[in-house]
Amino acid sequence: MFCFQCQETFKNSGCINNGVCGKTSEVANLQDFLIWISKGLSEIAVKGKDKESEVVDGVILNLFTTITNANFDNTAIKERIVKTVELMNSLREDKDYSEAARWSSVDFSEISEKINSQEVSILSEKNEDIRSLKELITYGLKGMAAYTRHAKVLGYESERVNNFIIKAMAELLKEKTIDELISLTLETGSMGYEAMATLDSANTKTYGNPEISEVNIGTRKNPGILVSGHDLKDFEMLLEQAKDSGVDIYTHSEMLPANYYPKFKKYENFVGNYGNAWWKQRDEFEAFNGPILMTTNCIVPPKNSYKDKLFTTGAAGYPGCEYIEEDKDGYKDFSKIIEMAKKCDAPEEIEKGSIVGGFAHSQVMELADKVIENVKNGDIKKFIVMAGCDGRMSDRNYYTEFAKKLPDSTIILTAGCAKYRYNKLNLGDINGIPRVLDAGQCNDSYSLIQIALALVDAFGVESVNDLPIVYNIAWYEQKAVIVLLALLSLGVKNIHLGPTLPAFLSANVVKVLVDNFGISGITNVEDDLKTLVMK
Numbered sequence: 065m066f067c068f069q070c071q072e073t074f075k076n077s078g079c080i081n082n083g084v085c086g087k088t089s090e091v092a093n094l095q096d097f098l099i100w101i102s103k104g105l106s107e108i109a110v111k112g113k114d115k116e117s118e119v120v121d122g123v124i125l126n127l128f129t130t131i132t133n134a135n136f137d138n139t140a141i142k143e144r145i146v147k148t149v150e151l152m153n154s155l156r157e158d159k160d161y162s163e164a165a166r167w168s169s170v171d172f173s174e175i176s177e178k179i180n181s182q183e184v185s186i187l188s189e190k191n192e193d194i195r196s197l198k199e200l201i202t203y204g205l206k207g208m209a210a211y212t213r214h215a216k217v218l219g220y221e222s223e224r225v226n227n228f229i230i231k232a233m234a235e236l237l238k239e240k241t242i243d244e245l246i247s248l249t250l251e252t253g254s255m256g257y258e259a260m261a262t263l264d265s266a267n268t269k270t271y272g273n274p275e276i277s278e279v280n281i282g283t284r285k286n287p288g289i290l291v292s293g294h295d296l297k298d299f300e301m302l303l304e305q306a307k308d309s310g311v312d313i314y315t316h317s318e319m320l321p322a323n324y325y326p327k328f329k330k331y332e333n334f335v336g337n338y339g340n341a342w343w344k345q346r347d348e349f350e351a352f353n354g355p356i357l358m359t360t361n362c363i364v365p366p367k368n369s370y371k372d373k374l375f376t377t378g379a380a381g382y383p384g385c386e387y388i389e390e391d392k393d394g395y396k397d398f399s400k401i402i403e404m405a406k407k408c409d410a411p412e413e414i415e416k417g418s419i420v421g422g423f424a425h426s427q428v429m430e431l432a433d434k435v436i437e438n439v440k441n442g443d444i445k446k447f448i449v450m451a452g453c454d455g456r457m458s459d460r461n462y463y464t465e466f467a468k469k470l471p472d473s474t475i476i477l478t479a480g481c482a483k484y485r486y487n488k489l490n491l492g493d494i495n496g497i498p499r500v501l502d503a504g505q506c507n508d509s510y511s512l513i514q515i516a517l518a519l520v521d522a523f524g525v526e527s528v529n530d531l532p533i534v535y536n537i538a539w540y541e542q543k544a545v546i547v548l549l550a551l552l553s554l555g556v557k558n559i560h561l562g563p564t565l566p567a568f569l570s571a572n573v574v575k576v577l578v579d580n581f582g583i584s585g586i587t588n589v590e591d592d593l594k595t596l597v598m599k
């Protein structure tokens with residue numbers, strides 16, 4: 065195996081035996097093969113007459129399934145391989161195709177032979193810069209696919225985004241120049257922005273606009289179910305099915321923003337949020353006592369103490385954990401989880417109190433006059449976008465320290481699970497405006513962009529780069545990659561990206577990003593405060 069798609073990759077170079085995330089080499093190799101034939105399927109679609117919706121759905125699900133920490137189940141990946149090859153076989157015409165598009169076998173001894181030949185591995189591309197750009201685009205597409213799928217289950221999609229994903233996947237099979245790949249990278253970013261906008265519409269039109277909310281982080285005495293991941297539709301279905309069961313529902317990690325949506329607030333058994341970012345789950349899931357539903361990434365290989373209580377659905381999967389299927393109408397029956405919860409002890413209380421969030425674009429626009437007034441009178445001097453991801457490496461304490469040492473005249477704009485590094489610090493407020501404004505999930509970085517664009521108008525400046533906003537973003541996996549590409553496609557400059565720059569960026573590609581966008585890594589809290597805030 066060789067995988068370097070996430071920030072925790074081995075020695076910031078590449079996982080070669082097993083993944084730091086717990087992915088086995090068998091799963092990693094099958095995922096590489098799945099991505100390779102997904103590009104082949106896309107080529108067949110591009111060269112064919114019609115783009116079947118089955119192709120779009122299949123390629124999107126395949127991309128999503130291979131995101132870091134989403135699916136560790138080789139049986140599930142093999143099923144996706146079989147479905148993909150069967151679809152290719154049914155759509156292939158009498159045309160000139162690449163080898164990936166010609167692949168027709170579902171015999172896993174042949175597939176293993178192909179994998180062992182190393183021809184579908186990331187390293188099969190020998191030119192380091194071409195490999196770097198092609199993987200950057202592939203990872204952006206994975207993030208885009210995840211967002212696109214969440215919108216689709218709520219009945220929203222963008223044909224342009226769908227078509228782009230298929231076109232870009234097919235393009236990645238071709239020989240390309242560096243310039244061609246750079247332009248495809250930026251196109252990926254702008255389509256990523258559209259994918260995030262589509263998901264924002266899906267979420268807000270279905271569940272209302274997020275509003276300022278105080279979220280309970282303590283527990284009650286009833287048994288509970290913990291819901292993690294990003295899929296709001298799964299969350300709604302579970303809430304609805306559990307509403308009269310006597311079982312309480314809690315969000316975990318990236319599901320925390322569900323607490324901000326008006327439609328979910330009417331459920332009396334919806335208690336609040338339990339625990340922290342994804343990487344602390346092995347202790348927190350044990351303490352929770354009840355079953356846990358993982359609707360997407362980020363799964364950490366479970367301890368035996370709760371493994372039989374861990375359920376997966378959608379693109380997520382873990383061997384030995386029960387998977388909840390959807391029926392042909394998209395309905396999922398969660399009764400097994402609810403029945404299991406009834407027999408479990410109530411969650412152990414690991415924290416008490418509350419946190420405040422719900423600052424997506426609509427809520428911030430309502431506060432716009434107040435925000436602008438505070439900027440004009442100098443009480444707010446700077447906004448620091450600290451969106452992105454959390455992770456298990458201790459060097460991420462940097463973000464807690466950075467947040468603590470920021471001057472009182474600054475506001476942190478956040479989204480994604482990075483917030484858990486500072487959202488319980490009680491950083492106070494500026495004339496009633498909290499100093500940490502949480503817009504929501506990583507995809508709600510879209511809201512942060514909307515807020516920046518509104519400030520451009522309000523202050524009459526030419527671009528987002530003229531605003532008192534700086535970017536100190538943390539990344540972990542491929543959804544953060546699409547958020548980053550979206551920001552670049554909008555012309556945002558001087559983003560600091562940490563805790564390390566991606567291992568998949570070659571030295572020359574980093575140079576392009578530095579020269580054209582002023583991207584840089586992080587150094588230490590004191591120096592970065594000077595560069596970002598005090599200048």
Ligand code: FSO
Nearest residue numbers: 452453480481506543544
């Ligand atoms: Fe991932 Fe980052 Fe959204 Fe977290 S981009 S790691 S769990 O912020 O969440 O999916």
Ligand code: SF4
Nearest residue numbers: 067070073079083085
């Ligand atoms: Fe390694 Fe990250 Fe790939 Fe997992 S997803 S195998 S940790 S690079």
